[in-house]
Every structure is written in C-alpha cells, then in structure tokens.
Amino acid sequence: MGKNTGGEAETVEQFLDSTLESVDSAENVVLSVAEKAGFSEEDLHKIGMAVRESMVNAVVHGNQYSAHKKVRVSVSTAGNRLTVTIADQGKGFELTDLRDPLAEENLLRNSGRGIFLIRAFMDEVDVRRLSPHGTEVTLIKYLGRK
C-alpha cells in the first residue's frame, strides 16, 4: 500500500446508475483512493460509511432508482485532504426539513439518520442544491486528524 503524503494529487470521477449496486461501486472507488492516500483502517471505515449513506440518499431519495438518472461520484486527494462529491439529479431537499434524529420524539423512528451519520464520520460536510435540479454532497476527511 503506497502512501500519498507529499501532496501528490489524484482525481477519479464516475457516472453511476441509480441502483444499489452503485452504492458498492462508489464505496470501492473511494476506499481505493483513500487507502492509497494512507488513511487508517478506522478512517477508511468512517469514509466508506459516509459514502454509502450519501449514495443511498442519491439513489433512493434523490434519483428514486430512475434508469434515466445518474449519480456523479468524484474523489480526489490533495495534500492531506480527501474530497468526495456525490451528486444526484433528483428534486433536492432542504437540510432544515430534516428531523433531529437525537430528539426524544425521533429516537425510535426507522429512518432519518443518514445525514447525521455522514456528519459524524467526516471532518467537513456540505450539501447544496444544483440548478436546475439535483443535490450535491461534498465530504472532506483530513489525513491524521483525530
């Protein structure tokens, strides 16, 4: 396993179908890049989980499994930073509409924890609406940050 500690940049971009198989594909692509960059096993687990949750949101809630819509996945490294962007072509959503999964009244809900877990596992998370439609999630993890 090679380590990318000298700022050597690498970018991979893929356009994936709106299927659950694409969730595995995206996780594998991102983890391959992250492993080469030198992230620890624990960080790889967190990155993989955040990517899976983001992909599920894009495939299930964003593109709603549409055969006509793609999910764009981009992963890049620069210096000690790993950046992943996952963009769908769905209707989009407002972060303010999401329930707090830690609130007493929401603890026993079956869903609504995805974005919360993504934020818990990554160092920086940005969600923005795309024009004319779609949502882009940007996930950032820094090598060596606790």
Next chain:
Amino acid sequence: MSVKLSTRQVGDVSVVDVSGRITLGEGSSALRDTLRDMVTKGQKKILLNLGEVSYIDSSGIGELVSGFTTVANQGGQLKLLSLTKRVKDLLQITKLYTVFDVHDDEAGAIRSFA
C-alpha cells in the same frame, strides 16, 4: 458478504445469530422478514446476537429499531447480544444504546428475560 441469520431456541428465548453486513437491500430486509416471522408465530422473547456483524448502516439501525418496537407492541422484548465495537459506537452516536437492553454474555441475557 451479505447477512446470514440462523435461529435457535434456548428455553423460551429465541436467539437469532446474525453475521455479515446489515445494510439497505438484502441485509436489512432479511432481518426484517425474520423478526416479523417470529412475531407472527407469537415469539415474544427475542435475543439478537450481533457478535459476527461486521457492518451496519442507517438502514440496518432502522431495522433494529423497527424490530424493537414491533416486538414491544406485541408485548414482547427484543434484546441485543455481543455488539462489536463499531456497532456499539454507532448505537451510542445515535443515542440508541440506552434504548436497547444490551448484553455481553448469552447466559446472562437469557436469564434477563425471566
């Protein structure tokens, strides 16, 4: 590896040994189907052994919660056994660790249903 589930009876407690990944798709639906089947058969003391679960996502957590409430609504109890560190961390992050009755050893877990 996807999820594998096998059930066994210890006294009046149904133990479900789960291994693999509980994620959206086959993993979470297999767990849901197994728990629903047990509830339909009137089994009210269910112990989920998660010792061999390597990975669980938010959908899997949702299935655990759904199973917990479904069994409770039928007057039963669903408890968890042998959480791996990652699953335990996940339940703590989501504040669900205190919702579930979690045990480290099977004999103690079985006794706790009495």
